[in-house]
Amino acid sequence: MAKLGVKAVAKYGVKNIQKGAKGLKAKKFVATTVKQNRTVKAKKQAVKAKTKPKPVQSVSKGNNRKSNNSKGSVSKRWKVGDDVYKPTSKGKEPAWNTVRSRYWKNEAASANAIKKYGAENVARMKKGNAPQRYNPDKGGMESKELSHEPIPKRDGGKDFVPRWPQDHAKVDPFRRPGY
Secondary structure, three states: OOOOOHHHHHHHOHHHHHHOHHHHHHHHHHHHHHHHHHHHHHHHHHHHHHHOOOOOOOOOOOOOOOOOOOOOOOOOOOOOOOOOOOOOOOOOOOOHHHHHHHHHHHHHOOOOHHHHHOHHHHHHHHOOOOOEEEEOOOOEEEEOEEEEOOOOHHHOOOOEEEEOHHHHHHHOOOOOOOO
8 A cells, every 4th residue: 555645634534544445435425415415405395485474463552453354353362461261273172371461461551560570570471481489488489370269270279379389289279388
């Protein structure tokens, strides 16, 4: 075998140079193919992104949206202020996580929300999260819960009352706050 140049060994490795032209060509072919596949995949993703543009929300003052329903029919989608049990856009009953999130969003939109919960909690509630407070018994933060009353959820109850975990445990024997 001829003397190998340092640059050649660094670039292709000793094994590939020992295999000769076949090994070297094969390695280059594989590397090139992988590179081309990545490029093709990236181009396809770019084309998909262009064909399906993301909806852009315009900010405007007042409600100047044109309604498709001239009869004044009810929209399929849930909006703040709607019933928390309103069916989803597909007509199905919403999951409990959805109902809970909707409840806190509606509470955040109420007139006295900042007085009742505080500005930080109202910001959380607008995202659908429950308000929080520091509990010295627990030694940390706790979130308000929705207690199904008078009929528990396990028995089919749909009505609920917001309560702190220890208050929830007082009315529900199956609720244990864990501290």
